[in-house]
Amino acid sequence: MSNAIEIKYLNKFYGSKVALDDLYVTFPEGQITGLLGPNGAGKSTLFKAIIGLVKPQCGNILVFGQHPHWKLNAEIAYLPDRAKWYKAHTIKQALTYAFNVLPGFDLPRALELADQMQLELDDQVSTLSKGQEARLHIILCLARKVKLVLLDEPFSGIDLLSREQIIQSIIESMLDQPQTILISTHEIHEAEGLFDHVVFLNRGQLVLEGNTDILRQEKGSIESIYRGLFR
Numbered sequence: 001m002s003n004a005i006e007i008k009y010l011n012k013f014y015g016s017k018v019a020l021d022d023l024y025v026t027f028p029e030g031q032i033t034g035l036l037g038p039n040g041a042g043k044s045t046l047f048k049a050i051i052g053l054v055k056p057q058c059g060n061i062l063v064f065g066q067h068p069h070w071k072l073n074a075e076i077a078y079l080p081d082r083a084k085w086y087k088a089h090t091i092k093q094a095l096t097y098a099f100n101v102l103p104g105f106d107l108p109r110a111l112e113l114a115d116q117m118q119l120e121l122d123d124q125v126s127t128l129s130k131g132q133e134a135r136l137h138i139i140l141c142l143a144r145k146v147k148l149v150l151l152d153e154p155f156s157g158i159d160l161l162s163r164e165q166i167i168q169s170i171i172e173s174m175l176d177q178p179q180t181i182l183i184s185t186h187e188i189h190e191a192e193g194l195f196d197h198v199v200f201l202n203r204g205q206l207v208l209e210g211n212t213d214i215l216r217q218e219k220g221s222i223e224s225i226y227r228g229l230f231r
């Protein structure tokens with residue numbers, strides 16, 4: 001199996017604080033990988049480094065064989081952990097705007113997802129609840145025909161049933177169009193069924209990684225592995 005992303009000896013410091021510490025890890029192509037770890041483990045920093053938003057002090061990142069670069073970002077859908085959208089847009093305007101500016105944005109698919117996720121097209125972004133706005137941001141990523149999708153905390157603030165619905169949409173989206181998807185989340189119990197592969201980080205270092213089925217056979221659920229590693 002080939003790797004979509006190769007991270008080699010990556011170091012990122014913020015002042016004297018270490019966010020990524022000689023990190024060496026790969027992410028398989030065409031699979032959903034769960035990027036898991038406690039607060040401050042370096043997950044968001046890694047996503048930002050992959051899209052070139054954060055410049056590591058040393059080390060190497062290859063995304064589909066290329067170094068991070070703005071041109072490569074046309075192939076990447078990224079959901080930041082604190083995503084914001086134009087408050088004055090309605091959902092319909094947001095999706096239409098996304099269609100005009102985001103490479104590979106599939107407007108019919110976005111409208112279908114909005115319907116599935118029970119978003120009203122005429123609602124203004126400023127009036128949305130936290131969970132409704134989170135759904136809009138997920139749609140802006142999932143409706144893109146790109147090779148790589150990075151979702152940083154996509155389920156944060158979203159109620160249980162909506163989380164299940166979003167997980168279902170991610171599964172359907174993978175069936176329609178296989179992509180490499182990386183998801184960082186603390187909602188491991190609900191999300192673990194999604195993962196083909198998992199990567200556990202702590203203090204900017206790789207703690208454990210592997211195929212989810214094999215890890216489950218050897219060690220139990222991903223949630224119990226997490227508890228064992230970080231308790």
Ligand SMILES: Nc1ncnc2c1ncn2[C@@H]1O[C@H](COP(=O)(O)OP(=O)(O)OP(=O)(O)O)[C@@H](O)[C@H]1O
Nearest residue numbers: 014017018019037038039040041042043044045046
């Ligand atoms: N802009 C910044 N300036 C200073 N320190 C930062 C900055 N961004 C992140 N850090 C530090 O880098 C470390 C890794 O943070 P990061 O946000 O990557 O972790 P995380 O695994 O995404 O955490 P969480 O699960 O809480 O979102 C933390 O110690 C954090 O305080």
